Amino acid sequence: MTQINVSAMLDRVGESADRFGLPLYSTHFELVSTCQLNQLASYGGMPVRYRHWSFGKLFGHYQTAYDFRQSRIYEMVINHDPAYAFLDRAMEPTRTLVVLAHVLAHVAYFRSHAAFALTASDEVSVMVEHRRAMESYQRRYGRKTLEAFVDAALVMADFTAESVRNRSMGEEPDDLLGFLALYAPGLHAWQRHILTMLHQEARYFWPQQLTKIANEGYATFWHRRILSGLRLTDDEVLAMAKTNAELVQVTPPQLNPYRLGYLLVQQAQMVDGERGMLRVAKELFDTGLVREYLTADAVRISGLQVSWTDAAKVEPEKNWMEVKQTLLADLDHAGLPRLTVDRKTSLNTGCLQLIHRHTGRDLDYPMLTQALTLVAEQIWRGEVVITTKYRGIAHRLRHDGKTVRDEVIGEAMN
Template sequence: MKAAIAPEPLFTGSDWDFTLINRIYDTVEPIALQEMKLDIYPNQIEVISAEQMLDAYSSIGMPLFYKHWSFGKQFVTNEMLYRKGLRGLAYELVINSNPCINYLMQENSATMQTLVIAHAAFGHNHFFKNNYVFRQWTDADGILDYLEFAKRYIASCEERYGQLAVERVLDAAHALMNQGVHRYPRVRPRDLKAEAAREAERQAYRDRIYDDLWRTVPVGTRADTVPAGQRRAALGLPQENILYFLEKTGPRLESWQREVLRIVRLIAQYFYPQRQTKAMNEGAATYTHYRIMTALHDRGWITDGAFMEFLQSHTNVVYQPTYDSGQFGGFNPYALGFGIMSDVERICIDPTQEDREWFGDIAGSGDPVEVLKDIWANYRDESFVSQFLSPHLIRQWRLFKILDHEGEAEVRVDAIHDERGYRRIRRALAREYDIARQEPDIQVVDVDLAGDRTLMLEHAVNDGVVLDSSDALLVLQSLANLWGYEVALSEVDAETRKELKSHRCNPQDDWMR
């Protein structure tokens, strides 16, 4: 089907109104859905001010959220940097929900509104709905209802138990959020709507079985000692989800405190896929907006001036400083994702002999969008880089691998531009996106509930990188406060099992008051 040529551009200046936003959306939608065949949630587009965008930043980008002092602190910090011109704001913010909520900045020009609709409403939206990590771990249908429940529940706890008591639990739970996720997929994602309803059932059950006489029953003698292996099996140890273990097993937590822990860990789980797919998600959205904006310009829907404005913004987004520029701070996820995806397009349309040897299943296929949609659905950052970073791109980006051992005075170039070197460079870069290496592997390994109740944890250390002592003690203090007894953390080499470091912490006496 031949694409329609615009009788006149959608806009000629930078001004816009809501009628124009609708026309832009109606023009972009057929390109995204009919030509690229993207599969998206229904879109809900909202235009917000800079201050509202700052507020969204502060509450981790969610339209509904419970109150906490850290959000206000974050708002003040971001606002100060923005007002001083030290930090810009995102042109858009998109929520992984059904419908997919897209926030557009009121200050954007008409060109930028077109760009962000293509980027967020279609690029991010398609990725959220189709990528396997999001499909395994998130419930787009239920997240907004669950956030509303969480906000109401925590507000009711503040009224009933006091703001300080709730704040202490939230502070401790937030400190443990990264250790509050399940890293192995469930058979199906958790139904968050049902989760909110189940709390009402749990509370009703507690009310039915409560009997005040139990307070007067004297404490009996110590239970018989249970063999360590049997004890750990009964508690489901080792357990990597520390918040889950506390919620189910914490001996001194009240029912409302357990529910607060559940809220924090379910929200942490919701964001878990985003930590695994940053380069792919931004790359997919950037590739989508580049293709759509180019199509709009080719067909006369946007002017040359608007396209130049777009290209300037796009170039800034995908800019990657070189390692020796003084500005290098790691790989720009937009640049990495978009660069590899553009290279996949080249391989599909105009492959070299080298490409055919490395990517025989996609080289010359002639349909890059279908290939990319398959990639977007079935990979995360680590596997994406390890499978699709090509020798061509390694040469173009002048990538190499060095070894820098702490005990040696010099660094060594470990991989150059030959076949073995390409594979080692690709493997080394992919490891940088392996979430198992980005975050410490800390698990609850034992606790004797019939003894002194010391909670024992173990950190499996990779490459000799131990935890920062001051940070470790601060987080352990939060854990000890929630547990109510001493906490011991042992850092053990993952290969040799040799103990490298240990930490211990006791709960604060006044924390539960």
């Protein structure tokens, strides 16, 4: 594929998108090698991130998956102003048409959806700055020190408040990382800076975590619509059919976001017409989309079911409401546990008080112990306590600066 090819295709796709009323925004497309695309994917789509071994690990996974032809990435779209899209230079030209239409829809989604209203529009350069700062800290304090600290900070980076509205850092009770950045006693300024940077990056990615299904569904819906308005050659029709089939392929029991998303967006359009599409484009998150549009029929058509982890049984659930509830529970809070910090007690007693709000699923206990140790030793540097429930019994896990102790604090109500 060449630049000229892509430009010509963009003209075709753009025209059709205009006709159907998809808002288009200025976008820069860059043709890169497969290896580069995998690098971008490992960096969460960004051209530059700070150095951390976990990115290297992810890259290894992507490369292996590609080498064994298990999965392949065709595009990466960055939520940015102007938008950036990276395309695989080695992609077949016939497939490119589909991918371009898909990309345009992603861009429209990023720019019109409320979730992204407050994400930084210049995140690429922000992350470049972050890398620079991290590198200077590494030079000054050594790789070991920096890595140990970042490893610990990343444990907390999942918890930066659920709301996508940008309040100031550390204000919400569920903004654990922000709270630590501001109030953890005994941190050096550079360590607070690292927490702040990681907080900023986590906030940038958070809305994307909440809209995986919706975003892919929206883009899949739109690329089909856009391509339906094009005069296609036989080859292109075939490539489109093939690409679509691959996208919505079922590999039980995986929850394919393209398939599920497409189905839900289709439902939205069928039930509420353009008003439904507008809601999808502007306000619905994954959970909202499922809550609004996953009907009994949709459950039946999609083949959604409830699976059991502990028993070896997987059977379609007759009661579709139960399937829906399970799916909603999975998607709740992007699949992450809900933790809050008791700010008052933490600040007054000097002992960090974390509370897990149990929503029916226990935490991975061995991991929790490790995580607690990291946070206590590297970040809070003092006593850390987390209360949770395990198998119906309330527990208090306490790291007293040396070891972790598990205390049972009585039978829970359910």
